[in-house]
Amino acid sequence: MAEYGITAGQRVVVTWDRSSVVERLKVFVERLQVAVGAEGHVAVENLDQLLKSAHAESSFDVALLGLVPGSVAVHSSDHLADIARILKPGGSILLKEPVISAAVTGGSALRTEARLCSALTLAGLTDVTEVQKHTLTPQEIQAIQLQLGYQDNNLHIIQISGKKPNFEVGSSAQLKLSFSKKLTPAAKPLVDPAAAQLWTLSATDMNDDDVDLLDSDELLDSEDIKKPDPSSLRVADCGAGSEKKRKACKNCTCGLAEELEQEKRHTAPQQNSGTKSACGNCYLGDAFRCASCPYLGMPAFKPGEKILLNQNQLQDA
Numbered sequence: 001m002a003e004y005g006i007t008a009g010q011r012v013v014v015t016w017d018r019s020s021v022v023e024r025l026k027v028f029v030e031r032l033q034v035a036v037g038a039e040g041h042v043a044v045e046n047l048d049q050l051l052k053s054a055h056a057e058s059s060f061d062v063a064l065l066g067l068v069p070g071s072v073a074v075h076s077s078d079h080l081a082d083i084a085r086i087l088k089p090g091g092s093i094l095l096k097e098p099v100i101s102a103a104v105t106g107g108s109a110l111r112t113e114a115r116l117c118s119a120l121t122l123a124g125l126t127d128v129t130e131v132q133k134h135t136l137t138p139q140e141i142q143a144i145q146l147q148l149g150y151q152d153n154n155l156h157i158i159q160i161s162g163k164k165p166n167f168e169v170g171s172s173a174q175l176k177l178s179f180s181k182k183l184t185p186a187a188k189p190l191v192d193p194a195a196a197q198l199w200t201l202s203a204t205d206m207n208d209d210d211v212d213l214l215d216s217d218e219l220l221d222s223e224d225i226k227k228p229d230p231s232s233l234r235v236a237d238c239g240a241g242s243e244k245k246r247k248a249c250k251n252c253t254c255g256l257a258e259e260l261e262q263e264k265r266h267t268a269p270q271q272n273s274g275t276k277s278a279c280g281n282c283y284l285g286d287a288f289r290c291a292s293c294p295y296l297g298m299p300a301f302k303p304g305e306k307i308l309l310n311q312n313q314l315q316d317a
Contacts, residue, residue: 001035010061017073066096080123125162230255
């Protein structure tokens with residue numbers, strides 16, 4: 001088994017499938033047992049039952065897939081991932097599988113050589129390399145037609161090798177980051193002293209005898225601090241329209257809001273002396289008046305109409 005890299009004392013796992021001939025499988029396993037010797041171990045697994053096996057992680061040094069003479073097995077991504085799981089760090093895999101020369105549609109399980117190499121890489125294997133390639137024998141073509149239902153003749157057998165990285169799944173290692181060395185004072189680039197004084201200013205540079213500080217208020221004259229006339233701030237069309245529709249802008253600063261408010265106060269109807277409505281419904285009648293209204297019992301009146309109340313009504317209220 002030197003062609004497969006098998007040495008004494010190794011643990012090897014071999015897979016077989018429905019296309020494998022039982023007699024050839026027995027001969028193949030016997031040769032492996034002789035190669036690994038009494039200190040080694042050979043495990044034989046059915047490819048269809050591989051995912052149900054109870055092998056622990058990092059159990060085998062070598063995995064041989066599809067190498068039983070006459071086998072035309074197609075290994076799924078789950079099979080490759082499980083093989084990568086049970087391989088020891090640094091363990092190797094040797095796989096033989098029929099591939100097609102170009103991708104086809106129709107749900108065929110066969111892959112191209114590039115897609116098979118990608119599947120091994122995605123399973124976590126490295127150093128994926130093609131070992132050899134040869135055409136299929138009539139028996140292998142018949143087995144593919146029987147097992148996989150593929151009828152085209154653009155087929156060949158490829159043998160690929162790969163390795164598991166030298167670390168286990170879930171392991172961690174500290175990264176050594178290299179940072180550029182800090183420049184020493186002697187290695188720092190030279191700076192023009194005049195430019196440094198022009199663009200830098202520190203507390204030690206602030207000398208009262210050399211620096212004249214100006215008061216910002218001294219920069220303003222009497223005209224600058226004079227309060228402007230609100231009418232001068234008003235735009236040309238501010239409050240334009242008829243007197244009844246004049247309206248100040250929101251957050252008015254030109255004085256129009258105050259002007260309209262004063263006009264409203266002068267034109268508002270005078271309230272009865274000594275009385276003020278709390279609800280504003282006194283003129284509507286008793287149906288709208290509150291219980292303490294001084295107008296209870298009086299007929300409705302127009303808003304702004306002067307109503308005289310006697311002293312007894314005011315005291316009762």
